[in-house]
Amino acid sequence: MTFGSSVEVQGKLIKSPHKKQNVELVAENIRVVGPCDVLAFPLKYKTHQSLEYLRQFPHFRCRSNSLGALLRIRSEATAAIHAFFKDNGYMHIHTPIITSNDCEGAGEVFHVEHANEEKEPGENPHFFNVPAFLTVSGQLHLEVMAGAFTKVFTFGPTFRADNSQSRKHLAEFYMVEAELSFTESLQDIMQVMEDLFKKVTEVVLSKCPRDVELFHKHVAPGQEAKLEQMLKNQFITMSYTEAIDVLKRAHQVFTYTPEWGQDLQSEHERYLVQHCGEIPVFVFNYPYDLKPFYMRDNEDGVHHTVAAVDLLVPGVGELCGGSLREDRLDFLKPRLQRLGLEDIYHWYLELRQFGSTPHGGFGMGFERYLRCILGVENIKDVIPFPRFPRSCVF
Structure with missing residues (x-):
């Protein structure tokens, strides 16, 4: 044998x-x-194969110890995420993979079109009569459902046409997203993020101790202590303005100079987490002009901000992003008009027109979560079949 x-x-x-x-x-x-x-x-018995080497054999690598352990952890983490939301009164919603809305507005979307169908002259060229994309987020559809069921979540594949070969990017990845009604506090959103992270991690450590140990021992020595630090401490909170002040006082030269009104770069996120003692940190109240149209205006004068929050974690940077949603029609409609999006998002305005409630939500990248708890550097090594530019083997 x-x-x-x-x-x-x-x-x-x-x-x-x-x-x-x-x-x-x-x-x-x-x-x-x-x-x-x-x-x-290609996989040799009792021979160490690096995760990078195993990546060359997507059809065999699940037979290796490391990927076998990873896939068992993914399975238990998936079950724990569903259990967390069910136990806390959330309804699971299957949001569509094909959508006509680019939620993030960044333009990094995959277009969906029928490849071979011939069109008659004058016929609408689009299969769905409108441009369609692979989803980048289920958030907007969850907002629809939150108006009926109060607390909802989805967990499924999302897609970004980001032409990057970096260790942080995939073209297809999984997102955990939740939306809850009747909340006017970012603290409510942050508490769900923190509870989700800690509860799911505790379940994974309980159900898969030997699999997690394999990564902490052979892939990321020292990660066990870092993870224990994350679980035993309350996550830290600081405003975006405070974060910029911390970065400006840093005795460190950044490639991108931190300035109020500019987005936080990966190097900034790493420093902030280090500054907080390698404990996850919530950064909240971002500049109005940096964030999408659906985030709630704080009406705060000199520093015009929105009620948005990102959760930064060691080794990864941004793990979760969320906000209170703009539920006030008189604030949302002028913003969509300025952006030229009023016609596209007429249904979104109608949600506010016909019985809206204060609400908010967040999304967590599942592969980023796995990288965080296991200490894996490359996101391509925490998903069964990685999809990235110029790589879709089968």
């Missing part, structure tokens, strides 16, 4: 002397079902 072979094992379970394992299988009969050529098979 060689590493990679498919085998059928018959035997019995007995109590194990090992502390971390209750029972073990003692084989009485082994039959090779699918033989494997050990010399040709």
Whole structure:
């Protein structure tokens, strides 16, 4: 029998002397079902293969110890996320993958069109009669549902046409998004973010101790202590204005000079987390002009801000982003008019016109979460089949 072979094992379970394992299988009969050529098979038995090396074999890497552990952790984390929201009174909603709305407004979207259909002269060229995209977020659809069910969430694939080969980007990734009605406080949103992170992580550590240990021991030594620090401390909060002040006082030269009104760069996020002792930090109340149209205007005079918040975590940077939503029609309509979006988002205005409530929500990148708790540097190593520019093997 060689590493990679498919085998059928018959035997019995007995109590194990090992502390971390209750029972073990003692084989009485082994039959090779699918033989494997050990010399040709790219994964070698008892040989360390880096995550980068395994990335070359997306059809085999799930058989390795590291990816096997990762996929078990993903499964348990997925179940824990659903359990967290169910236990807290949220309804799960399947938001669409194909949409006519670019939620973020950044333009980094995949267009959806019928490849082969011939059109008659004068016929609408679009399959759906309007331009359609692969979703970048389920938020707007969740806002619709929150008006009926108060607390809702979705957990599914999202897509960004960001032409980047960096260790932080994927073209297809998974997002956890939640929306809750009857809240006028960013603190409510931040509390759900923190509770979600800590509860799901506790479940993963409880259900998959040996799998998590594999990453903390062989992939990211020292990550166990960092994770313990994150779980035992209350997350820190600071305003965007305070964050800019901290960055300006830093005894460090940044590639991008921190200035009020400019977005925080990755180097800024890393420094802020380090400044806070490697404890996750909420940065809230961002400049009005930096954020999308749906974020609530704080009406705060000199520093015009919106009620937005990002959660920054060690090793990753931004993990979650959220806000209170602008529920006031007289604030939202003029902003959409200035942006030339009033016609496209007429239905969004109608949500405010016909029985709106103060509400807010957030999104958490699932792969970023896994990177954070496991200490994995490259996001391509925490998803079963990574999709990124010039790579879609099968």
